[in-house]
Amino acid sequence: MKRALHWFRRDLRLHDNTALRQAVDAAGKVIPVYVISDWKGEHRWTGPNRQEFLCRSLAELAGRIEQAGGKLIFRQGNAVRELALLAKETKAEAVYFNRDPDPFGREVEEELARVGETQGFAVVACKDACLHERNEVLTGSAEPYRVFTPYSRAWAKLPKDKPVAKVTRIRTPSGIRSEPRPTLETWRIKIDAEILPAGEEAARKRMTAFITSGLASYGAVRDRLDLGGTSRLSQDLRYGLISIRELFERCREKMETLPKEQRDNASKYVGELIWREFYQQILWHFPEVLEDSFNPRFRGMRWTDDPRAFERWCAGETGFPVVDAGMRQLAQTGFMHNRARMITAMFLTKDLHIDWREGESYFMRQLTDGDIASNNGGWQWSAGTGADAAPYFRIQNPWTQSARFDPDAVYIKQWVPELRDVPAEKLHAAPAPGLRISRNYPAPMVDHATERERALEMFAKYRDATATR
Known part of the structure; x- marks a missing residue:
């Protein structure tokens, strides 16, 4: 084979890259390409932290490919259309790529296979993720x-x-049209979070x-x-x-x-x-889990619609120190400790009775590691609605959770600085009604014991439903 494309997707590396390795081994020259989707902006699944991390990772990948003797080509628009055009322009005989584990990629991959058959190039899909x-x-x-x-x-x-061998040499034909490499400026990305090096x-x-x-x-x-x-x-x-x-x-x-x-x-x-x-x-x-509960018994559940309570949860101003620490860590770093993800998710669904889908979407907009499957699974686990989820009656107490997993309140004080001078034991127990833990910190927005009972009643209405999958 003289020429082949390698379509980079969720495989931005040269080490142990299945499809890239196969393309380099099979073709004399390889055109690495990344297609910038038009599907950007403020919607349920994107966020600036993840876009910045992607942008910086693409810059590093382009440099690594250049060091290996090749060039990363950028195209923008519909992936199938752009790949078909590039294959035609370069006379590529095959398009290699690693399959996307998300169901969104299924239609794209199937359409590309149909176009390849019509246009006369092979489509080679590999397991990698x-x-x-x-x-x-x-x-x-x-x-x-x-x-x-x-x-x-x-x-x-x-x-x-x-693992397969690292790709150390890529021979890319010259003269191939490419869109400019995306930058933070061209994508108009400006974030306040201090994310990890990409x-x-x-x-x-x-x-x-x-x-x-x-x-x-x-x-x-x-x-x-x-x-x-x-x-x-x-x-x-x-x-x-x-x-x-x-x-x-x-x-x-x-x-x-x-x-x-x-x-x-x-x-x-x-x-x-x-x-x-x-x-x-x-x-x-079961791609329908993105829209509704995996457990059919809890479909149609009536959640509380309280925008102000949701805003306080997002801002880390609930009056529950460990919840607020987790939410502020997320806002400031694009990351949240896994235990804190469970605590904050269960607080939103079991203490505030707000739909898990609201929290799921917010996390996806904030998390640098936002993965649709893991995020959805984690939220449905915490809400008690998912596959092999925590039983709905298992409701974590934020006060005992912080005492158990942050006994000296190191985590809390790192992310909620107004509580740095408060003794740890005061941060692990609800203040008396009408009082605050600290003058500069809000009182708890709900009483956990009261809301726990309310959650149990709410879920009990659905537990005996006979719906089956």
């Missing part, structure tokens, strides 16, 4: 799993693909640091808000700055060297990788 995707993990009756534990057992039994190099450094120093203690410290024991790799997996295969393989190799207790800690992280793929296959098989 997951270890096991789409229909690879099914029950004995060929149905998708709806419960995590049996899914994880089946997932663990399947063989895993090994690009493959920074992501690989984070991966190495976590595997070297964090994996062995992960299970013991992952829920502690004050210890920073999470991997911080979620945005890197979201954009494919690191490979899930390489991450899994390096974790496995590290675990073989650890004593049992540390190996058990490390296995908790592997469990999180499986949760990621569980939610991806839920979204693939």
Whole structure:
């Protein structure tokens, strides 16, 4: 084959990139291309933090490709149309790409295959974003799993693909028209959040640091808000700055060297990788979860419409210190600790009784690591409406959660500076009615015990519904 395109999507790297590796091996010359979708702006699934991270990652990718002897071509508009035009302009015989795990990519991929057949170029789609995707993990009756534990057992039994060699040389023909590389200025991005460094190099450094120093203690410290024991790799997996295969393989190799207790800690992280793929296959098989509850019993539930309460939650002004700390961390960094995500999500749905979809959309606009499947799965888990979700009657108490996972209030005081001089024990207990924890801090906007009972009553109305999927 003389020429082929590689369409970059959620795989912005040269290490262990399945489709790119195949394209380089198969074709004498490869045209790397990134299509800037017209689907930008203020809507449910986009946000400036993620756009900036993407913009910086693309800049680094373009530089890496140039160092390898190639050039990253940018096109803007409808992906299928632009790829077909580029294939025609360059006389490319094939378009290679890695499949997108989200259902939004399904129609695009199917349309590209039809256009390729008509126009006369091959379409080569590869598995890359997951270890096991789409229909690879099914029950004995060929149905998708709806419960995590049996899914994880089946997932663990399947063989895993090994990483492929890094692409070090790309030969791109000269004279190909390209749109300008997107910049923060051209995309009109201006953010206040202090997000993590973008690009493959920074992501690989984070991966190495976590595997070297964090994996062995992960299970013991992952829920502690004050210890920073999470991997911080979620945005890197979201954009494919690191490979899930390489991450899994390096974790496995590290675990073989650890004593049992540390190996058990490390296995908790592997469990999180499986949760990621569980939610991806839920979204693939049941795309309707983006619009309604996975559990049919809770469809049509009447939530509270309270814009002012939602605004206070978004701003981190609820009067519940651990909730406010999480929401302010999100606003200031584009990231929130996973335990805080559960606490804040459950507070919105169980204490304020606001629709989980409101919180889901807000998180997607703020999170640098915003992944549709994981975000939806996490929100429906917290709301008690999702696949293998927390039972609706399991309602976290924000006061006891902060005492357990931030005992010295280190996390709270970092993100809610007006409480820095308040003793930790005062931050883990509701003040007496009518009083405040601090003069400069709002009183709790609700009484947790009262709202817990109200939530139980609200969900109980639906628990005996006989609807079936």
